[in-house]
Amino acid sequence: MTTLPIRFYGDPVLTQATTEIENIDGRIAALAQTMIETMNEAPGVGLAANQVGVQKRLFVYDKGDGPYVVVNPKILETDGEWTYEEGCLSVPGLSWEITRANAVHLVGFDLDGNELDLQTDEYEGRIFQHEMDHLDGVLLIERLDADQRREAKQILRQRNLEISATDPDGLHLLLGE
Numbered sequence: 260m261t262t263l264p265i266r267f268y269g270d271p272v273l274t275q276a277t278t279e280i281e282n283i284d285g286r287i288a289a290l291a292q293t294m295i296e297t298m299n300e301a302p303g304v305g306l307a308a309n310q311v312g313v314q315k316r317l318f319v320y321d322k323g324d325g326p327y328v329v330v331n332p333k334i335l336e337t338d339g340e341w342t343y344e345e346g347c348l349s350v351p352g353l354s355w356e357i358t359r360a361n362a363v364h365l366v367g368f369d370l371d372g373n374e375l376d377l378q379t380d381e382y383e384g385r386i387f388q389h390e391m392d393h394l395d396g397v398l399l400i401e402r403l404d405a406d407q408r409r410e411a412k413q414i415l416r417q418r419n420l421e422i423s424a425t426d427p428d429g430l431h432l433l434l435g436e
């Protein structure tokens with residue numbers, strides 16, 4: 260099994276937008292496989308390529324019946340609202356009630372280059388929106404209201420201080436804001 264280290268809050272790769280994949284080749288398939296294994300080991304229900312340091316538009320997900328891979332995903336349409344508790348592998352151990360769209364219409368490609376056309380809602384719709392945010396360089400911290408965000412940043416700042424005090428080598432993973 261091959262896995263890659265997951266990048267944490269503070270790592271600049273998480274706030275940079277990713278670029279379209281031009282050729283869905285063996286390297287992309289190998290990356291997707293490694294991402295699936297990394298997601299399973301974490302464990303998590305979704306993982307975007309920049310969470311393992313690759314600035315490409317690709318995410319993997321598994322809500323229990325997968326895993327699935329989406330290359331160059333695009334959300335065409337959303338509808339309604341749904342509030343649900345949400346966490347992120349790049350912000351481990353924390354979660355918040357976040358309101359997002361409920362229904363999502365997502366298109367993209369699978370690893371064989373076939374077009375995907377997915378209309379879904381609730382939990383799967385949320386995974387899609389969360390992973391799309393990652394690919395656009397947006398962390399779920401940015402989806403919190405002002406009070407939640409202030410509190411979250413305090414917790415994360417404190418955590419980074421503790422890590423840098425006890426493990427100077429750990430600092431490259433958590434660079435702070």
Ligand SMILES: [Zn+2]
Pocket residue numbers: 346347348349389393
């Ligand atoms: Zn995430």
